[in-house]
Amino acid sequence: MLLRDAASIVRSKNAGPFWLTVDVFFTDADAFEAAQSSALLTVAGVAAAYGVPAESVKGVFWDERVRGVKVSLLRWSSSSDPFCSDLFGAHLHSPLADSELV
Numbered sequence: 141m142l143l144r145d146a147a148s149i150v151r152s153k154n155a156g157p158f159w160l161t162v163d164v165f166f167t168d169a170d171a172f173e174a175a176q177s178s179a180l181l182t183v184a185g186v187a188a189a190y191g192v193p194a195e196s197v198k199g200v201f202w203d204e205r206v207r208g209v210k211v212s213l214l215r216w217s218s219s220s221d222p223f224c225s226d227l228f229g230a231h232l233h234s235p236l237a238d239s240e241l242v
Contacts, residue, residue: 143180144237146171152233155212159198162211162233172207178241186211189239211236 149165166172179185187194198212
């Protein structure tokens, strides 16, 4: 199952000019637990999904109260780069959302 099929919301945004944050929310406990036990939503899994070194992933932060997870990673180009394809980071969640929860 793809992350985007298990989650109710997958969104990304800039967390400053050099960092990206991806927020993922789940509507039910089963989907949340499946995602939490998945290898995808780990530092190594996120790095593989984006094709970046694990050192570029600041962390994967879980919150059971809202059935959500926040992923923070270093942007591969700053939001001020004139050749940046996504100034606000609003579409940079796709590599993670389109990955398998395994």
